[in-house]
Amino acid sequence: MAKQKMTGAQAVVKSLQAEGVEILFGIPGGTILPLYDALHGQTTPKHILVRHEQVGGHAAEGYALATGKVGVCMGTSGPGSTNLVTPIADAYMDSVPLVAITANVTRALIGTDAFQEADITGITMPVTKHNYLVTDPEDIPRVMKEAFYIARTGRPGPVLVDIAKDVLVATLDFEYPETVNIPGYHPPVREEPRLKDAATLIRSATRPLLYLGGGVRTASAHKEVFAFAEFLGAPIVTTVHGKGAFPETHPLCLGMFGMHGAKYANYAVQGSDLLVALGARFDDRVTGKLSTFAPEAKIVHLDVDPAEISKLVTATVPLVGDLKALLPQLHEEVRKAFEAHGRPDISAWKRKVDDWREKHPLRYKQDPTGPILPQYAIEAIWKKTGGKAIVTTGVGEHQMFAAQWWKTTEPRQFITSGGLGTMGYCMPAAIGVAFSRPGVPVIGIDGDGSFQMTLQDLATATEHKLPIKIFILNNLFLGMVRQWQELFYSERYSETPLADLPDLVKLADAYSCLGLRARTVAELDVAIDQALANDAGPTIIDVRIRPEAKVCPMVPAGAPLNDMIDGE
Amino acid sequence: METTETRPSGSTHTISMLVENKPGVLHRIAGLFSRRGYNIASLTVGPTEVPDYSRMTIVVRLGSKTVEQVVQQVQKLVPVVEVRELHPQDLIERELMLVKIRTPERNHTELRALAETYEATIVDVSPDALVVEASGTAGKLDALEERLRPFGIQELCRSGRIALERGFKTLAPPSLKSEAPTPHQSSPISHP
Numbered sequence: 001m002a003k004q005k006m007t008g009a010q011a012v013v014k015s016l017q018a019e020g021v022e023i024l025f026g027i028p029g030g031t032i033l034p035l036y037d038a039l040h041g042q043t044t045p046k047h048i049l050v051r052h053e054q055v056g057g058h059a060a061e062g063y064a065l066a067t068g069k070v071g072v073c074m075g076t077s078g079p080g081s082t083n084l085v086t087p088i089a090d091a092y093m094d095s096v097p098l099v100a101i102t103a104n105v106t107r108a109l110i111g112t113d114a115f116q117e118a119d120i121t122g123i124t125m126p127v128t129k130h131n132y133l134v135t136d137p138e139d140i141p142r143v144m145k146e147a148f149y150i151a152r153t154g155r156p157g158p159v160l161v162d163i164a165k166d167v168l169v170a171t172l173d174f175e176y177p178e179t180v181n182i183p184g185y186h187p188p189v190r191e192e193p194r195l196k197d198a199a200t201l202i203r204s205a206t207r208p209l210l211y212l213g214g215g216v217r218t219a220s221a222h223k224e225v226f227a228f229a230e231f232l233g234a235p236i237v238t239t240v241h242g243k244g245a246f247p248e249t250h251p252l253c254l255g256m257f258g259m260h261g262a263k264y265a266n267y268a269v270q271g272s273d274l275l276v277a278l279g280a281r282f283d284d285r286v287t288g289k290l291s292t293f294a295p296e297a298k299i300v301h302l303d304v305d306p307a308e309i310s311k312l313v314t315a316t317v318p319l320v321g322d323l324k325a326l327l328p329q330l331h332e333e334v335r336k337a338f339e340a341h342g343r344p345d346i347s348a349w350k351r352k353v354d355d356w357r358e359k360h361p362l363r364y365k366q367d368p369t370g371p372i373l374p375q376y377a378i379e380a381i382w383k384k385t386g387g388k389a390i391v392t393t394g395v396g397e398h399q400m401f402a403a404q405w406w407k408t409t410e411p412r413q414f415i416t417s418g419g420l421g422t423m424g425y426c427m428p429a430a431i432g433v434a435f436s437r438p439g440v441p442v443i444g445i446d447g448d449g450s451f452q453m454t455l456q457d458l459a460t461a462t463e464h465k466l467p468i469k470i471f472i473l474n475n476l477f478l479g480m481v482r483q484w485q486e487l488f489y490s491e492r493y494s495e496t497p498l499a500d501l502p503d504l505v506k507l508a509d510a511y512s513c514l515g516l517r518a519r520t521v522a523e524l525d526v527a528i529d530q531a532l533a534n535d536a537g538p539t540i541i542d543v544r545i546r547p548e549a550k551v552c553p554m555v556p557a558g559a560p561l562n563d564m565i566d567g568e
Numbered sequence: 569m570e571t572t573e574t575r576p577s578g579s580t581h582t583i584s585m586l587v588e589n590k591p592g593v594l595h596r597i598a599g600l601f602s603r604r605g606y607n608i609a610s611l612t613v614g615p616t617e618v619p620d621y622s623r624m625t626i627v628v629r630l631g632s633k634t635v636e637q638v639v640q641q642v643q644k645l646v647p648v649v650e651v652r653e654l655h656p657q658d659l660i661e662r663e664l665m666l667v668k669i670r671t672p673e674r675n676h677t678e679l680r681a682l683a684e685t686y687e688a689t690i691v692d693v694s695p696d697a698l699v700v701e702a703s704g705t706a707g708k709l710d711a712l713e714e715r716l717r718p719f720g721i722q723e724l725c726r727s728g729r730i731a732l733e734r735g736f737k738t739l740a741p742p743s744l745k746s747e748a749p750t751p752h753q754s755s756p757i758s759h760p
Contacts, residue, residue: 125596126603133591150646184588184649307640457619 003173005565008137009038011174012101013045015144018176020350021045021072022102023063025056029076031116032103033170048435048460055428055457057087058417061096062392062432065415067222070151071432072098077104078116079508081162082123086422089127092242093419096219099147099154101448102568106134106166120162122245126207129157130185135164137172149180151195155305156217156218188304188320192329198276198300198317199333203300203341205274208234209348211257214241214418215303219323222411225278228331233390234276234346235353237265239286240403242279243414248407249387257406258286259555260400263360266555268353269294270562272391276300279323282312283419284557292560302326303551320413362404370522371546374398374473377524378405380441381471386527389441390415390433394426394450397479400551402445424453425472431457441532444470448498448538449478461538469531469539475547487565506541513538580609581635582731583626583653584660585642586616586739593647597624600645606638607631610663610728621649623739625730650739658734664727665709667690667700671719679719685711697722 028036039238052054060071081102091098103115145158235327237257257265275297301315309318364375387409393399393416417425426446444512482496508515518524531539551565609627686700
C-alpha cells in the first residue's frame with residue numbers, strides 16, 4: 001500500500017477504519033476538534049454523541065462485552081479525559097477490551113498547566129493495560145495498531161491514546177502497519193507442560209467443582225467449556241462475570257457463589273476436594289476469608305494472565321494460556337486419563353450437592369397483595385422475556401438480586417460492573433449493547449441510586465430510538481449501603497435514604513420516552529408487557545419495591561464462605 | 569488449599585529488568601511497586617549495551633508477597649522487555665558510596681589507611697574535610713560507613729545496587745543476544 005499524505009486526525013480515522021471499528025462513543029471539545037472535523041461526513045465509524053464521557057466509556061464497554069470486539073470511546077482534553085477515568089478503571093478491573101482516544105493541548109503547552117490540560121497518561125497509568133502520549137504525527141498509525149492489539153489480546157484491557165492537538169493537525173505519510181512489534185508484550189502462546197498433571201488431579205478427585213469466571217466470556221470459550229463440563233459431569237459455580245459461561249438452567253449449574261451466592265453454591269465450594277478454576281481470579285468477593293476458603297480443595301487454575309496464578313490462592317497445578325485453545329487439550333488429557341484408569345465416582349458428591357440445593361434454596365415469598373419484592377420482579381421480567389434478553393445492571397442490591405435470579409441461558413447475556421462496582425453502569429452499558437445487538441431485547445435492572453448517576457443519557461437513548469427497557473428497582477434508598485448499615489452499623493441509616501425524586505415517569509416524559517410505574521404485582525405485570533411491547537424507544541419503569549428487602553444469603557466481608565447470614 | 573497469606577516474609581530480592589527507553593517508564597514501574605505494596609529498598613536505572621534499552625535493578629523487600637508475583641506483575645508492563653529475579657548465589661552486586669567527612673587534618677592519615685583497607689579512595693581533600701569514594705556490596709559499604717562514623721560524617725550518598733549474574737546468563741531478549749549460542753541463555757519468564 002502506497003503511503004498517503006494526510007493530517008494526524010485523518011490518520012486516526014483511517015486507523016479506526018483499518019481496525020474495523022463500527023461505532024464509537026464520545027463528545028467533542030476544543031482540543032479534540034481536529035479529530036471531530038475529520039470524522040465529519042464519514043459513514044464509518046459511526047460516532048454516537050453521548051452527554052457525558054463516562055457514559056461513552058461504559059457504552060463502549062457494553063458494546064465490547066456483548067460482541068467480544070474492542071469498544072472505542074473519545075473525549076477532549078482536561079475534563080473530557082478525566083471523565084473517562086471511571087470507565088477506563090472499570091474496564092481494567094473487568095478485563096474489557098477498550099480503546100479510549102483523547103486529545104491533549106498542543107505540544108508547546110503540555111506541562112504548562114494550560115487551559116483544559118490534564119496529564120491523562122499519568123492519571124490513567126495504574127488503570128490501563130497500557131497508554132500512549134503521541135507527540136509525533138508519524139507515530140499515529142503504529143500507536144493505533146498497537147493500542148487495538150494490546151487491548152484485545154492476552155488478558156484484554158483498556159488502552160488510552162492521548163494525542164496532542166497540533167499532532168492531529170500536522171501532516172504525515174500514512175501507512176497502516178500490518179504487524180506489531182512490541183518487544184515487551186507477548187501474550188502467552190507457549191505449550192502448557194502441565195496438562196497431564198491437571199488431568200491426574202481431576203482423575204483422582206471425588207468432589208470436583210468447576211469454577212467459571214469472566215475469562216470464559218473473554219476467550220469466547222463457551223462451547224469448549226460446555227463440552228468439558230458435560231464430559232466431567234461435575235457441579236459448576238460461577239462468578240458474576242462467569243454468568244453466561246454455562247447455561248444456568250442446566251442441572252449441573254449452581255449459579256453464582258461468594259458473598260451473595262446461593263448457600264448450596266458456597267457449601268459446594270467449601271466441600272470440594274478439587275476446584276478447577278477457568279478464567280477466574282479468586283477475588284475477595286468470591287473467596288471470603290482466604291485462610292478458610294475451600295479448605296480441602298486442590299486447585300487447578302487456568303488463566304491467560306500468569307500474574308493471576310497463585311496471587312491469592314496457591315494453584316496446585318497452574319495452567320497458563322488462552323482458554324479456548326488450552327481447554328480442549330485439557331479435555332483430551334482428562335479423557336485419556338479416564339480411559340486408562342476409569343472415571344472417578346463422583347455420584348455421592350453430586351447427591352450431596354443436590355441435597356444442599358434442596359435444603360437451602362434461594363427463596364422469597366411474594367405476597368400477591370403486598371409490596372413488590374425485587375426477586376419477584378426480576379423473575380417476572382425473566383419469564384416474560386423467555387430468558388432471551390441481554391441484561392445490564394447498575395451496582396447495588398438490584399445487581400446482586402439480578403445475579404441470583406436472572407438465569408442466563410446464552411453467552412454474553414449478563415453485563416455488569418463486577419470489579420470496580422461502578423454505580424451508573426446500567427443504562428450506559430445498555431446503550432452500548434443496543435447498538436451492538438439490534439433485535440435482541442436489552443433489559444436494564446437498575447437501582448434508584450445507581451440510575452441517577454448517569455440518567456442524563458436518556459437523551460442519547462431516545463435520540464437513537466434504542467428500545468432498551470430500564471427497570472428501576474426503586475426502594476428510595478442507597479440499598480446496598482442501607483443493608484450494611486442495618487446489619488453492621490446498628491441500623492443507623494447515615495445518608496442512605498433518598499428523597500422520592502425525580503418523578504421517574506415525568507422524567508421519562510421530559511426525555512420523550514415511555515415512563516411507567518408499578519406499585520403492585522398486578523401493575524408490574526402490566527408494566528412489563530407494555531415495556532416489552534414498546535420498540536419505539538427507551539422505556540423507564542419505576543418499580544416500587546419493598547424497601548427493607550435485603551440480598552441474602554450474605555457472607556459478611558472477611559468472613560468464611562460458609563458463614564452466611566440467612567434470608568428473611 | 570494453601571493461601572499466599574502464610575508465605576515467609578521480610579527477605580530482600582534483587583530484580584533486574586530491561587526496559588524500553590521511553591518517557592514514563594520509571595513512573596510505570598515505580599507506580600506498580602507503590603500501588604501493589606511492594607517495598608523498594610533501592611532502585612537504579614542506567615544505560616545498557618543497547619541504546620534502546622535501560623537496565624533497572626530493584627531491590628525489593630517482600631512482606632506477604634512472593635517474588636514470583638512481583639516479577640509477573642512487572643512482566644505485564646508493556647515497556648518491560650525482560651525481568652527476572654537474580655539469584656543470590658549467582659549475583660555480582662555493587663553499590664557506589666560517597667562520604668564527606670569533616671575532620672581535622674591530623675586524622676587524614678588514619679582515614680587514608682582505613683580507606684585502603686576497604687579499597688576505597690579519597691577523591692577530594694580540603695583542610696578540614698575530605699570525600700571518600702567506595703564501591704562494593706551493601707554489606708561492605710555498611711561496614712565502612714560504621715568505621716567512618718566516629719570521624720564525623722557530614723554527608724553520605726549511596727547509589728543503590730546494580731547487579732549482574734555470573735557466567736553466560738544474560739537478561740537480554742533473544743533478538744539482542746550474541747549470535748553464538750550459549751548454554752545458559754535465559755528463557756522468558758514462565759508461570760511459577
